[in-house]
Amino acid sequence: MIYWVAILTEACIFAIMALGLNVVWGMSGDFDLGYYGYVALSTYLTIVLTVGQPLAPVKYILGNNLPYVVAVAIAVIITVLVATVVGMVALRGLRAIYFALTTLGAVSVLYVVVQTYTPLFNGFNGVAGLVDPMGNALGIDYNQYRYFLLGLCAAVLLVVAVLTSRLSRSPFGRLLRAVRDDEDAVAAFGRSVYKTKLKAYLLGAVLAAIAGGLFAAFLGAFNPSAWAPQEVLTLYAGVLVGGRGNIKGVIAGVLVVYIGFVELTRSLPEIAGHPEFAPALRQVLIGLLIILFLRFRPQGLIPERLSVDKGPSAGAGSADTSYRRTGLAALAGKAGRLRLTKASGGVR
């Protein structure tokens, strides 16, 4: 039972990450290969902010013994600051593969630095020692804490899901889709493509950082072997399988990919002397899943539903805002029509 609680907790955390990725990739259309780096950074920061000073030979920065919630808040702020720097460089004029390559480079450098520069997060051995944060204050034992954490993660997931689906339907959500589908048209309407994309990018980083904070409570320890740069592909697989741009689809996709694969690889036979066999095969399947879905069902299992221009009433409003609103509605409508004419659909 505790086993399933752990699986579900981790699935909830992955779903929060995927919803953040869905803002960046699904709505805004930026293929960010560095996304998992933000999760990792926030996980590290949460741990080093909540534990005490390191004992030699272990080395890491901070070690402030802060309350968990405060630590997560600070971790989110620092992570978003890092994302601001990366986003300001990568989103200014760099698109599609150039953007992806820049973020890939950023996460690779972060990975190398964390691994090599031990005073930061204790290098390859990583940081540890975060045991059931808030558990003592609540006065619950080990088993009860597992259920508490699952409840917490599920609650955060619910809030994030509601907020991102509201965002998705909001004018900003439509603007994001318009930017994704036709940047030039949005620029022609006088909106700053760069600012719009940067906002979405930072929102994605906030969600990544929150997921990282929960991840820290769930894992209690973190080291570089837990976040190879390719880890982000599992998230992409989840978003892609479920349906890019569709909140319900993304959550369903992550649950299917994550729980499906965990269970599938668990039932694989262990081969003596090859401990890497089963996890490696899991990654092979994720790669295959990505390729097959891109090829045969790029819109995912539950495709994105686009709001279409419903005519003049969509633009109704006070005199000075009506122009802008009809402009956006027209953009959203244009995007919708474009989609219908493109056979490939979904992923662009």
Place this chain on the structure above:
Amino acid sequence: MHVLMLDIGYGLVTAAILALSAVAFTLEYAVSRVANLAHGEILTVGAYTAFFVQRSTGNVLLAALGAAAAGAVAGYATNLFLIERFARRPILVTFIATLGLSLMLQNLLTAFFGASSRAYTINQGAPQQYGPFQFTQAELLVIASAVTIAALLFLLLRRTKFGKSVRAVAENRDLARASGIHARRVIAQTWLVAGFVAGFAGFVLAENVGAFSPSFGNGFLLITITATVAGGLGNPYGTLLGAVLVGLVLELAGAYTSSSYELAFAFAILVILLLVRPNGLLVRQSRPVAA
């Protein structure tokens, strides 16, 4: 002064290996318009083949040829089973698909051969003085083979009918087809050539580093991409220049800080290039980058 010259010498060796990998990457891009993120795995396949061929035959030349042949097969298959299937799709979709392929290949190798790194050494020969530089015999062969392959590629692209078709397809696939060029075949053959060079690069890199693992080619990918972008994606001659520059900068920067941070330097160069000269150092008028 002497130490600086030594570092420049090492830089030239790095540049030679980089040139092989980058020129293959840029050829793939030129005909298929896709940045192949599974390119590193072609090098890895080459390294594994070289290792096993050498273990069973004991012959270095056979190992090198085996690596190149395996790379050629890997490149050809990548195009046939992946790139061509995504031919009319948006660039980013194909790009993500190659990332999926990279993940698959890396982990297939891990599943079969284990994740740990294997030692691979060949007889390096004693270091000798050549002008201001010092090279071992093996290092000299690396540089010589890179120069030879670059020259052969130049002749292939400039002096043969095949090369003319490659350039035509790189310029515009549809127009090339309209002029009677069998574009799909030319693209397939280009991938064969690129894979051949990349597989050989895998052998050279493994022999030079002295070890390899399933993630070995992938670790070289970011540096390869940096060299390619420096020269202009899809421009083989610029790429050669980019490889020399990036190789030298990395080796010198690594020598004065720590070689662990080479990747960070590569990334810094890449970002600066992308922001300042997105179409390569050789292009005078940079157009805005559109995918």
